Amino acid sequence: MEFFWFIPSHGDGRYLGTYRGGRKADFSYFKQIAQAADTLGYTGVLIPTGRTCEDPWMLASALMPLTQRLKFLVAVRPGLMSPSVAARMAATADRISEGRLLVNLVAGGNPAELAGDGLFLKHDDRYGAADEFLSVWKSLLEGKEVDFHGEYVQIKGGKLLFPSYQKPYPPIYFGGSSPAGQRVAAKHSDVYLTWGEPLPQAAKKIEEVRRLAAFEGRSVRFGIRLHIIVRETENEAWAAADQLIQYVDHQTIERAKKAFSQMDSIGQSRMAGLQKGREALEISPNLWAGIGLVRTGAGTALVGSPEQVAERIKEYAEIGIETFILSGYPHLEEAYRTAELLSPLLPFKNTSSTDLFHTKGELTAASSPIESRV
Numbered sequence: 001m002e003f004f005w006f007i008p009s010h011g012d013g014r015y016l017g018t019y020r021g022g023r024k025a026d027f028s029y030f031k032q033i034a035q036a037a038d039t040l041g042y043t044g045v046l047i048p049t050g051r052t053c054e055d056p057w058m059l060a061s062a063l064m065p066l067t068q069r070l071k072f073l074v075a076v077r078p079g080l081m082s083p084s085v086a087a088r089m090a091a092t093a094d095r096i097s098e099g100r101l102l103v104n105l106v107a108g109g110n111p112a113e114l115a116g117d118g119l120f121l122k123h124d125d126r127y128g129a130a131d132e133f134l135s136v137w138k139s140l141l142e143g144k145e146v147d148f149h150g151e152y153v154q155i156k157g158g159k160l161l162f163p164s165y166q167k168p169y170p171p172i173y174f175g176g177s178s179p180a181g182q183r184v185a186a187k188h189s190d191v192y193l194t195w196g197e198p199l200p201q202a203a204k205k206i207e208e209v210r211r212l213a214a215f216e217g218r219s220v221r222f223g224i225r226l227h228i229i230v231r232e233t234e235n236e237a238w239a240a241a242d243q244l245i246q247y248v249d250h251q252t253i254e255r256a257k258k259a260f261s262q263m264d265s266i267g268q269s270r271m272a273g274l275q276k277g278r279e280a281l282e283i284s285p286n287l288w289a290g291i292g293l294v295r296t297g298a299g300t301a302l303v304g305s306p307e308q309v310a311e312r313i314k315e316y317a318e319i320g321i322e323t324f325i326l327s328g329y330p331h332l333e334e335a336y337r338t339a340e341l342l343s344p345l346l347p348f349k350n351t352s353s354t355d356l357f358h359t360k361g362e363l364t365a366a367s368s369p370i371e372s373r374v
Contacts, residue, residue: 001317002043002223003348004073005335006327007033007063009047009054014330017248017256017294023330025054027062033332034063037070040339041348044071046225046325048297049106051113057089064097073102073173073325078133079119079126084158086133087140094164101170105130105189107181109265110296121152123264127180128152134172134188141169173223177205177267186212189220191323195267196226196300197274198284203319210320223323224316227291227301228334230309230341237303244329245290256294263296271299286312298327310345 007030014021023029037045045063047056060072074093076086094101107126108114114121121129129152136155139146146158164170174189176182182205185192192209194202206222213220229244231237260272274289275281281290283300286308292299302309313324328334339348 001313001347002323003041003342003346004044004046004323004325005033005037005042005338006325006331007045007047007059008327008331009056009059010050010052012330012332015243015247016245016291016329017252020247027059029332030054030059031063031066033335034067034070036332036335038067040335041343042070042335042339043323043348044073044100044102046073046104046327047075049075049077049104050110051116057093060101061093061096064093064100067100069100071100071102072097073104075104075106077106077108077117077119078130079114079121079152080117082155083133083136083153084140084146084155084160087137087160088162090137090170091141091160091162091164094166094170095162097165099165099170101164101166102173103170104173104175104193105134107176109268110263112262123178124180125152127176127178127184131184131187134184138169138172138188143168175225175267177265177270181266182209182212185209186218186220187216191221191223193223193225193323193325195271195298196224196287196302197270198287199315199319201270202316202321206320221323222321223325224321225298225325226327227298228309228326228328228338229288229301229303230306230338232305232341234305234308237305237308241288241290241301241303245293248293253293260296268296271297274300301328306341306345310342313342313346 011025012023034045047060049056056074060074090103107130132150132153136146136148136153140158140160141164146155148155171190172188173191173193174185175193176185186209194205209220229237229241231240260268271292274283275292281288283289286302286304288301288303289299291301302312
């Protein structure tokens with residue numbers, strides 16, 4: 001298994017749906033989270049994209065020299081830049097970091113936001129553009145000279161002088177719940193990402209992408225994006241979940257629903273469909289949809305004791321998921337807490353976490369890492 005953490009480049013806090021307990025989104029804080037993830041043994045960090053976030057490429061480039069092993073999953077949006085420019089950016093970042101770049105292709109699901117960036121393609125057309133973008137991007141990084149005349153991308157005599165560190169190119173992570181998105185993922189991605197749906201729904205998506213990839217003569221690995229609320233006991237974990245949304249009122253939920261309804265993302269629609277009312281947010285064992293009341297994108301969290309959460313993660317692993325991209329509020333403290341409680345029970349791929357924890361999960365220092373580092 002690989003465990004990733006999250007850089008909250010749009011801001012962070014102790015509660016959802018309110019500015020109370022909010023935490024400023026600044027570089028000093030991002031640096032603390034990245035260095036904590038590096039030390040604790042996470043494989044990498046996901047940096048989000050969108051008009052409410054800091055630019056992921058600039059942020060990753062600034063954080064790479066401040067970390068040692070950590071990989072950076074950085075978003076690319078087809079249609080907002082030429083694939084040749086994106087290939088040069090990726091090759092440069094990959095060389096500077098000595099192979100620590102991962103590329104997260106994001107087609108986008110909010111037409112209003114995309115229009116603000118000058119992109120006016122409809123849902124399936126965005127995936128058509130992503131297909132052509134990746135065809136050119138991959139060919140350039142493979143060292144080919146590219147002439148490409150597609151519906152969305154036009155390239156004549158494209159070349160890349162300086163290659164990437166990783167061969168043939170940095171791994172591609174791709175999410176998309178629609179048939180159009182899954183076809184592109186099967187054709188191009190190294191890792192297909194899903195948001196945290198109940199096990200049967202996630203298994204069905206994985207089987208479909210696996211089938212489509214086999215049709216392309218390829219194989220694809222799988223990952224999942226989840227929030228996490230883990231505490232020493234189950235009761236403490238559910239109390240923490242309730243506390244996270246204690247300031248989320250009816251008006252806030254209705255405003256969020258209105259915003260969600262303007263999106264054409266199938267994945268977002270599936271997230272919203274998991275909610276059956278505020279009093280019925282545990283949609284499958286230890287899987288909680290409370291975050292999706294007000295947050296776009298990944299809207300579910302695993303909630304429970306270390307043993308319960310580890311068991312749920314192992315169940316996802318049994319259907320083929322290898323990469324777990326986790327997050328928790330606030331992200332600095334929860335990075336420590338998650339590693340402290342789960343690394344003794346799960347095989348973190350990076351071994352640096354053993355510097356902090358004994359094999360039975362006891363701290364090597366007298367005080368907890370949260371107390372000593374925050």
